[in-house]
C-alpha cells in the first residue's frame with residue numbers, strides 16, 4: 001500500500017512538472033497504441049462503465065401512435081415507396097401467420113416468424129440500394145420480400161421441394177437469392193458477421209459504390225465472430241452496415257443476462273465504429289438512420305453500427321414456447337399497444353394515403369396469394385434423392401455412389417418413413 005502511495009506521489013509530481021512546463025501545449029502520449037493526452041486526474045483516465053439505464057438515447061420520428069413528433073425529421077419517403085414498404089410489412093405478417101400454422105399442422109418442419117420486427121428489417125432494406133449485398137441472420141425474410149422474392153420462392157424453400165433453389169438441402173427459412181443480392185442464411189450464429197466486412201472490403205477495392213448490410217441479433221453479438229467482424233471492418237475501413245435487431249431475447253436468454261453494458265450500440269465506439277440507436281418499431285426512423293449510415297459507409301469507406309430496439313412478439317421459433325420464460329402481458333403490450341405495423345398504418349392514414357377499407361382489402365388479397373403459393377408448393381414433388389449427393393465433387397466418386405445406392409435401397413425398404421413424391 002505504502003509503495004502504491006509513493007508511486008502515485010511520484011506520478012503526480014512528474015505530471016504537475018510537465019503540466020507547468022507545457023501549459024499551452026498539451027502533452028500527449030507517444031505510445032503507439034494511443035496518442036491521447038496525459039492527465040494527473042485518475043478519474044479522467046477511466047472511461048465510464050455505461051449503464052443500460054443511463055445509456056444512449058433511442059432515435060424516433062413517429063410516436064407510438066404513429067404521429068410525426070418533429071416534422072423536420074420526416075424523411076418524406078415518396079408515397080409509392082412508402083406504400084410498398086407498408087404492404088411488404090403486411091404480406092410478411094400474413095405469410096408468417098400461415099407458415100407458422102402450417103408447421104403446427106405438421107406440413108413443414110420448422111418456421112420462424114418476424115412478428116413485431118417488421119419495421120426493423122423492411123425500413124432498413126428500403127434505405128439501401130438493390131445491389132447492396134445483404135447478409136441475414138435468419139429473421140429477415142422481409143428484406144427478401146421487399147426486394148421482390150416471390151411468395152412461390154418463399155414457399156418452395158420452406159417446403160424444400162424440387163423448385164427450391166437450394167434443392168431442398170436447407171431447413172425452412174434458410175433462404176438465399178443470388179439474383180436479389182441476398183446471401184444464403186446459415187444458422188450457426190454470427191457466421192455471417194466476419195464474412196460481411198470481407199465482401200465490403202472487396203466492394204471498396206472494386207470502387208463499386210456498393211455497401212454490405214449485415215443483420216444480426218442481440219444474442220449473436222455475444223459470439224466471438226461479432227468481435228472479429230467489428231474489428232476487421234473498422235481496421236480495414238469496410239463499407240458495411242452492422243444492423244443489430246435487439247429484440248430483447250436470444251431464445252430464452254433475456255438481454256439482462258446477455259450483457260452488462262448499454263446494449264450493442266455502446267460497443268461501436270470501442271471499435272472506432274460510428275454508431276446509432278434507433279426505435280426499431282418506427283419505420284421512418286429506421287429508414288432515416290439507415291440512409292445516413294449508407295451514405296457514410298459508401299462515401300467514406302467505413303463501417304457503421306445501428307442498434308434497432310424492438311421486441312420479438314413471437315416465440316423464438318416453432319421449437320420454442322416462450323410462455324416458459326416471459327410474461328404474456330409483455331407480449332400483449334407490444335402486440336396491442338406498440339406494434340410497428342399499426343404505427344405505420346396510423347402514419348399512412350394521417351397522410352391521407354391509406355384507409356381502413358384499403359387495409360382490409362390488402363390483407364384479404366395477400367392472404368389469398370399466400371395460400372395459393374402455399375398450396376402450389378405443397379403439391380410439388382421433393383427433389384430427387386440424388387441431390388443429396390451432388391455438387392460436392394465434380395464427378396461423383398465411387399464411395400459416394402455406394403452411399404447413394406444404399407440410401408435408395410433404404411428408402412425403398414421403408415416407404416412409409418419417407419416422402420413418396422420425389423421428382424425425377
Ligand SMILES: Cc1ncc(C[n+]2csc(CCOP(=O)(O)OP(=O)(O)O)c2C)c(N)n1
Nearest residue numbers: 139187188189217218219220247249250251
Ligand atoms: C453458434 C450457435 N450457438 C447457439 C445456437 C442456437 N441458437 C439459435 S438462435 C439463438 C438465439 C439468437 O438470438 P439473437 O441473436 O438475439 O436473435 P433472435 O433469435 O432474437 O432474432 C441460439 C442461441 C446457434 N444457432 N449457433
Ligand SMILES: [Mg+2]
Nearest residue numbers: 217218249250
Ligand atoms: Mg434477439
